[in-house]
Amino acid sequence: KKEAMAICKIALILWIVALAICVVTNYAFTTPSNRAHFYQRRSTKTLQTIMNFKHLQLKQRENREYHMSSSEDLEIDSGVVVMERPKDIEKVEKDEEKQRSIATIVGAVDDDRLAFPELATGEVNRLFSNLEYSSNLANEKAAATHAEGSVVGAAALIAGTTIGAGVLALPSATAPAGFIASSAGLSVAWAFMAMSGLLIAELSINRIGETGRPGLGLLDLYDNALGKVWSRFASAAYFFLHYAIMVAYVARGGELLGGALDSIGVLPPIVHGGPQVLFAGSIALALYFAKSSDVEKVNNALVFGVGGAFFSIMALGFKGASFPALLDSANQHPGAVVDAFPILFLSLVYQNIVPTIVTQLEGDRKKIFNAIVGGTAAPLLMFLSWNAIILGNVFAMEGVKLDGLDPIALLQTSSNSGPLLGLLVNGFSALAITTSLIGFVYGLLDGLTDIFGLPTDGPSFEKWKPALYAAVMLPPIMLSLGSTDIFYKALDYGGAFGVSTLFLLLPPIMIWNKRYRNPEEPVTTLPLVPSGKVAPAGLFVVACGLIVEQGLDKLGLVQFLSASP
Secondary structure, eight states: HHHHHHHHHHHHHHHHHHHHHHHHHHHTEEEEEEOOOOOTTTOOOHHHHHHHEEEEEEEEHHTOOOOOOOOOTTTEEEEEEEEOOOHHHHHHHHHHHHHHHHHHHHOOGGGGGSSOHHHHHOOOSSSSEEEEEEEETTTTEEEEOOOOHHHHHHHHHHHHHHSGGGGGGHHHHHHHTHHHHHHHHHHHHHHHHHHHHHHHHHHHHHHHHHHHHHTTTTHHHHHHHHHHHHHHHHHHHHHHHHHHHHHHHHHHHHHHHHHHHHHHOOOOOOOHHHHHHHHHHHHHHHHHHSSSSHHHHHHHHHHHHHHHHHHHHHHHHHHHHHHHHOOOOGOOOOGGGGHHHHHHHHTTTEEEEEEEHHHHHTOHHHHHHHHHHHHHHHHHHHHHHHHHHHHOOOOTTTTTOOOOOOOOHHHOOOOOSSSHHHHHHHHHHHHHHHHHHHHHHHHHHHOOOOOOOSSSHHHHHHHHHHHHHHHHHHHHHHHHHHHHHHHHHHHHIIIIIIIIIIIIIIIHHHHHHHHHHHHHHSSSHHHHHSSSTTTHHHHHHHHHHHHHHHHHHHHHHHHHHHHHH
């Protein structure tokens, strides 16, 4: 009965998504302003043909010299020779009208709206140039060099941001659905998150073209495209997501630290929540007093450790994984994949650095597209491999049921996998959480300084620095003490409502406003995502469906309906 209800739920959601896409796109297709705008356009070729025809007709009438070449071209009415409209012109106009109708339906952005046509034709490949200045004190001269951004470097930055502690919750979310169904769900989540990043990149390029100011952040995009009311809604979602993930990181980091200290006999019995306070407090103090250059060096070393631990887990775990059990139909439950989507989406978050990528690559749309697609594809492959190894090892254990159990915790304590694999998983978890927590601390600091209009350095920042760090660290520490399974719950709520609102719901609304609210408004770039209105409409509907479904699920209405006869 549960499987049947789950399948019915998936079918109902897909039907609602399909219906909503049709309704939204049909409404957009028939917008009068868009239709009138495109129907008023004429191509250069059509205008030139009509002008030539009228010029020829006027000239013939002025000279009163009419030459009948075909009875189909001329007709006599009351002794006056009248020239008919050539059929080829009518055909061209009909073809142009048909193309405009298709463009209106699809939602294509016309080339005439481009503020810089050279970017579309390829004559110029970047919107601006990043320059680095160097000075020579000996001859008192300064030199400027072009600091061209690298696609590989930008893709690596995206991949590094994506691979965070969210990967630790993946096995718990995907185990009930099984490897095959969860892999399909993860691929779908990747497609939508890549699309979201490309929409944000398009908005960022257009914003740079409007203001002439590279380096504008994500909150500025929301404020410009949504207005004050909706931008506050976006800011609330931004802080909700960051604090929810911070709660998860502090809870799991404290748990790992407490287990490590207890195993070596260093940590005496202390009050509840002590490891969480120790873990978060240590990182907060290090970030507070350390120089940014030193933090960067330490973080690079930790990232290197994350990569080494990950590939060591893959190599060691491959031997103990049971791939027949991983692919066994008895372990596949497609109906459960819907509940895994919040974690799947959260594990693929990187959109907060897209404006930085656009600035690094100087608004080059081709480079930006390749960096986003390539930079997100690499984590997708890593996550699929991670899931296969973790679930393959857990499914290989006899008599193990995953109902309510964390596969990673089970693998860490199992004697079948060996002590080395458990230590590597612990090390990978601790390093991933630490590197991710550092990034989110800085993200919240930037958000708070933007909200309160404070500088990011200097004496004014130093004055408010203690209060800012307290506002960043104290709420996650307090909330992390509330429940033993707060790690998964915080990530689940962050993915269901924070990620879906901030990166799935709002970008299509902003793109829609930019492209179609005023069809005469100039744009800096053509759409980075093909299919016109269909892509943002589909992304919007999926986000709404996820929010509604998860909201009903969190309120217990889904279970109530499933239990009813």
